[in-house]
Amino acid sequence: MKLSFAILSLAATASAFTPSAPARSVSRVGGSSVLAPVPVRAAGTQLEAAKQTPHGGKLVDLILKSDEEKKAAMAKCNKELQLTPRQLCDTELIINGGFSPLTGFMDEPTYKHVVDNVALPDGLIFGLPVVFDTDDEDLQPGDIVLLKDGDRPIATVEFTDKYLPNKAYECKKCYGTSEIEHPGALMVATERGKYYMGGKLTGLNLPVRDFPCKTPAEVRETLPDDVDVVAFQCRNPVHRAHYELFTRALDDPLVGAGGVVLVHPTCGPTQADDIPGTVRYKTYEVLKEETHNDRTRWEYLPYSMHMAGPREAIQHMMIRKNFGCTHFIIGRDMAGSKSSVTGEDYYGAYDAQDFAKEKGPELGVTPVPSLNLVYTEEEGYVTADEAKERGLHEKKLSGTKFRQMLRGGEDIPEWFAFKSVVKVLRENA
Structure with missing residues (x-):
């Protein structure tokens, strides 16, 4: 008998993969502040002539370019946090456009819609939720936090909400199971914090890695x-x-x-x-x-x-x-x-x-x-x-x-x- 998912004990009976949302044009993204695309900064480059259109129609670029802009953004922060390795990857892919059209971590309505529908609230397809997790009881919506990798400032995040996710339901829908024998479900149960928080990101610097990751x-x-x-x-x-x-x-x-x-x-x-x-x-x-x-x-x-x-x-x-x-x-x-x-x-x-x-x-x-x-x-x-x-x-x-x-x-x-x-x-x- 397989181990019960003790941490994610709430029953989740929905099917693993939901019917697709209706087909739609991907030329624009509406609504949520963490979904609105940012215009490409490098106008006139090869990027505009690329055969493939970015997801949602525009490639997000949240990374500030000048030291003055970065100092001003950091000056607004009232707290700072160290990013976990998984959070660091997610943050990098949001600020460099890899997760376009996201411009921040998903708020609760967006998170729920992706879990249920494999799509953002406006219907644009999206495979898995991208969330900021924490156990910190003091973090609150309205906080502007400096996110760091060691001594290196990576981004600032302005938190918009804080919510208790139904982790068992999330795993059942996204992984097809809530058993901790599944590595993804185990990660959600044992690595992720109690709360998820939505928030808009401002990029400061890309991480320094042993393997160079181009944007x-x-x-x-x-x-x-x-x-x-x-x-x-x-x-x-x-x-x-x-x-x-x-x-x-x-x-x-x-x-x-x-x-x-x-x-x-x-x-x-x-x-x-x-x-x-x-x-x-x-x-x-x-x-x-x-x-x-x-x-x-x-x-x-x-x-x-x-x-x-x-x-x-x-x-x-x-x-x-x-x-x-x-x-x-x-x-x-x-x-x-x-x-x-x-x-x-x-x-x-x-x-x-x-x-x-x-x-x-x-x-x-x-x-x-x-x-x-x-x-x-x-x-x-x-x-x-x-x-x-x-x-x-x-x-x-x-x-x-x-x-x-x-x-x-x-x-x-x-x-x-x-x-x-x-x-x-x-x-x-």
Whole structure:
């Protein structure tokens, strides 16, 4: 029997994934003060000519440009707080436009609408709520707080409301379960504070990270404006099968001629047993140098994983839309998770693909189903269907066996992993 979700004990009986909101134009965003888009500051740049329109029609940029503006903003603060690693990622993606059209943490009505409808109150699709959590009883609406990462000021937030979320209901709707065996539900129960607070952000500085994370505007300036851009999301080192998968995606009939791939790994907090972001970053950098593929671009995303399966697939697509991508590769069991007790999958292998296909036209991003590739002795990497039809001999290496070989200093077959990646993993074990 699975553990009961003690912290989130209130029963939540609603279905995990709600019907989609009616299709709508995304040329404008109405209403709430934390949703209104901010005009792009870099007028006349490549950004305006980018093939993909930012989510909501405008790319948010909340980062103040002059020292005088920053000093004036900080002078208004009556308190300061240290951001947790997850809060730091969310703050960065709000102020740099990655979460466009958000301009702050969600207030209670916005939070509830996203949880229930996978959409903002005006109907614009949005995968998961973005909230500021706290246990601080003294924080109140009206407080203007300086948010810091160590000694570095990152943003100010003017809090608009403070509310007690129904965490069990949130998890049931967003993750499909409120059991703490799910890593996202465990995060909500044990990492997030008792209260959520809405508030409008003003950006001061981007965090200093071991992996440089360009803003959506900066990434857009590097992308072609006349071909499709296919995003590939990952949170693990890229091995041979991954590389074959995202390079072959350019041949998919859904992708126009001359398209490029943006490999856009998340380097923020994730599951407890995942490889740390700083190590993952090193593996990506050596692989980028080893492959030298003109049709492949590499950038890094300061995003905190929820392992929310279908709902998180929508969140990833929406973020990459803001970074200029027109297409998004959806893998089998994307952002999936297993029970920490039984080992059973929480989502079906194709749930994320199906949900992405349903929401893709409304979102304005085309999902590209990933190929199910296997390695064969005769032909190298081919699809599993082709291997079966032709009677080819497959070679397999499980993730568990790979890690055992890695720790034991055994030779890793080159058909499975790049030598440069293996070297980094061993040096940082």
